[in-house]
Amino acid sequence: GQQVMQIPQYQHVQEGEDFTTYCNSSTTLSNIQWYKQRPGGHPVFLIQLVKSGEVKKQKRLTFQFGEAKKNSSLHITATQTTDVGTYFCAGRWGAQKLVFGQGTRLTINP
Amino acid sequence: SQTIHQWPATLVQPVGSPLSLECTVEGTSNPNLYWYRQAAGRGLQLLFYSVGIGQISSEVPQNLSASRPQDRQFILSSKKLLLSDSGFYLCAWSGVAGGRTDTQYFGPGTRLTVL
Numbered sequence: 001g002q003q004v005m006q007i008p009q010y011q012h013v014q015e016g017e018d019f020t021t022y023c024n025s026s027t028t029l030s031n032i033q034w035y036k037q038r039p040g041g042h043p044v045f046l047i048q049l050v051k052s053g054e055v056k057k058q059k060r061l062t063f064q065f066g067e068a069k070k071n072s073s074l075h076i077t078a079t080q081t082t083d084v085g086t087y088f089c090a091g092r093w094g095a096q097k098l099v100f101g102q103g104t105r106l107t108i109n110p
Numbered sequence: 111s112q113t114i115h116q117w118p119a120t121l122v123q124p125v126g127s128p129l130s131l132e133c134t135v136e137g138t139s140n141p142n143l144y145w146y147r148q149a150a151g152r153g154l155q156l157l158f159y160s161v162g163i164g165q166i167s168s169e170v171p172q173n174l175s176a177s178r179p180q181d182r183q184f185i186l187s188s189k190k191l192l193l194s195d196s197g198f199y200l201c202a203w204s205g206v207a208g209g210r211t212d213t214q215y216f217g218p219g220t221r222l223t224v225l
Binding site: 042043092098101103 | 156159204217
């Protein structure tokens with residue numbers, strides 16, 4: 001079946017440093033979604049990207065969808081302790097169900 | 111507004127015992143429903159999904175089963191639990207796949223420990 005590969009699996013940063021996680025698909029996606037799961041919590045939807053080359057921002061978070069719609073990234077500028085958690089991308093091909101990546105766990109040293 | 115409930119929140123069960131986890135959704139009709147399992151520190155493993163009453167698709171062969179007796183009720187069951195069934199079980203709902211409402215909304219989860 002279709003898969004989205006997400007890297008890195010883990011990332012530890014100092015508070016104030018930037019963070020980026022990447023998702024890749026071998027085939028063209030219809031859309032990609034991003035979710036955040038706080039420690040001990042459940043995944044919460046952050047954003048959906050649909051258009052080729054789309055860039056969306058939420059405060060310090062920047063989401064990009066590649067021109068070929070095969071990759072996406074989430075970049076956090078100047079991380080804060082509230083950014084701790086696991087970030088998942090989830091891709092869709094046509095009308096198929098969403099497929100989640102394995103997630104990137106972000107830990108922050110205050 | 112829509113809400114999703116799961117219970118129990120935590121569960122400790124002996125090996126070989128049965129399991130029943132329940133998920134209900136309020137505020138929407140004919141949702142797509144999903145059961146995921148998450149091992150400690152790992153990703154989301156899709157177990158079952160349902161597009162309607164009585165319609166269940168299994169993603170991973172195992173000793174678990176799912177049922178959807180009502181439109182907004184999704185149940186995860188097992189006749190005999192294994193140690194490997196331990197994990198964080200998440201129920202989620204979404205609108206029509208591929209449509210604008212296909213965002214998945216997760217319940218609070220059930221943390222299951224099998225001893």
